[in-house]
Amino acid sequence: MKHLLILGCGWVGEELAKLYQSKGWQVWATTTQEEKCHRLKSDGIFAYVHNFDQEKELDLPLEVRFDAVVTSVPATAKNSLEDLGFRFYQVFRALSAIAYDKHYFLSSVGVYPDIDGTFDERYNEEDKLTPKLRFAEKRIQSLPETTVFRLGGLFGKQRIFAKYFQDKIVTTGDQPANFIHLDDVLGLIDGAIEQKIQNGIYNLVCPEHPLKKDVIMKSAEKYILSYPAGFEPKDSFQKVVLGEKLPLMLNYTFKYPSPLDF
Template structure:
């Protein structure tokens, strides 16, 4: 039986866990939430309550070799660098103690600077990139067989962009949307695990980049949310992130090529 380990089983992780469980894989997962712990266990997932911000050993089974590990613990901007360093050092130590074939760390396209530019994985200016996200990425990339997936803004199911702007003034409407749908992230993770893609950096983002204003208006109309009170553009940088590298590698066809389709 194949084995999947998910560190930080959040919204995406839980969807992934159930998808692989349906394939007949044995799934292991950590969460910080007691309610989710009981829900995962009741569904036959080997669950642990574990917080990587706290001291303590994660007692993963040393006799199991995991076919794939997904680390979905965030490098939050609200945390100090010292907190993030400790968090990812503990994750690093946990992964050093087990055997696995592939490891994927879920990062964000927010690592790229907010500039008028098109970005891909070869972007060279380390000093311009988000230091907290890069701290986490570098720590994870120091592990063997690791790929970093830089996700676009993640939407799908009940996570709808227009929901967050009802009756509000929108200042970012002129910016391009570097988004991706949950189903496409799951599809590209599945394809990557199945093909054992080479380790490295990969952007995971829709090929189309309509303006955020267009996405808000379209999703508000589709899901019957209140429109924003107004659009007052500020900081209208034209930042577009390309996910072509991974799409081409997997020969992947997006279910939702544009955020207007979400």
Template structure:
């Protein structure tokens, strides 16, 4: 299988190495020269591409056909809406000269508002989606054979939830965790590359939703990290993002279903 990865960040690099070890041909873009050289050393066909600077992309020579495209270019909240329009228009133009069997775009459950709601992908009426994430999803879904994974809060390897609250005040402890482990995301991306998908959009979230406070305490204990200075009341909406649609479709058992054990 020939795979193209756009935006070879932390998650995508794990997927790239997994696919390379399985014997697949992997091409991957990065904006960083250090990563470009590291990927090449690891046997990945890497290239530099900055989709905020579209004019630099014409020099990239790629095969014209891929079996699977993993599009991991983020729609970051720090970018302006107009900046994101440019970024994803450049991606669309870049892909005009490439054919693929399937493209998977990685989005985020941050697209859903913070309310006391259980969110399912097939129930979108009346939801005020994040404007930036929705823009990115719609621009990518306009491309052929494209699907979206909305990822929960992503942890694994050196990403440990308690690290972000050590010796700090935590005001989000009563919120529910909509998290997912790197191991499951890599596996579910791999399955998407070979299995049929029945819907355009899927939530990728571990099936258990403990309170964030309990996840912090459990991961601090597990990894020997400092606790927060204290927990204070804050926004304690009970937002739950369900990942059951793809779980049922693939008959998938999560490797790490419980964020308390991440």
């Protein structure tokens, strides 16, 4: 039997846990929420309540060698570098104590600068990358057999873009959408784990980049939501993040190639 560990089992992590459980894997997961821990356990997942901001041992089974570990512990703008340093030291310490074959860290395309330009995984101007996100990536990349997935804006199921702009003034409508659907995130991660891709950095983003205002209007129509009160463009930088590397490697076909399809 194969084994998967998910550290920081949020929205993506929970769906990934269900996917791999359906494939016959044994799944372990950590969450900061008691309610989610009980839900995961009721689904047959070995779940722990654990907060990596606290100095607390994570009692993972040392006799198990995990075929894959997925870390989805966030690095957010509200955290100081000192706080993030402690958080990711705790993650590093937990993973250093167990045996695993491959490790995948879920980061964000927000690491690329908010300026005009097209960005892929070869972009290496470190001084222009978002400091806190890049700090977390580098800390995690010091672990062996680690790959970083930089996810685009994530939507699907009940997470609908237009929902956040009902009756509001939209200032970002003229920006390109660097988004991805949950189903495609799961498909790409699954393919990467199954094919044991080489370590590196990969962008997970739809191949098409319509303007955000068009995505808002299309999803408002589709889900019968209120339209925005208006559009007043500000900070309309044309930032496009390309995610061709991993799909080409996996020969993957997107279920939702455009955010207009969500």
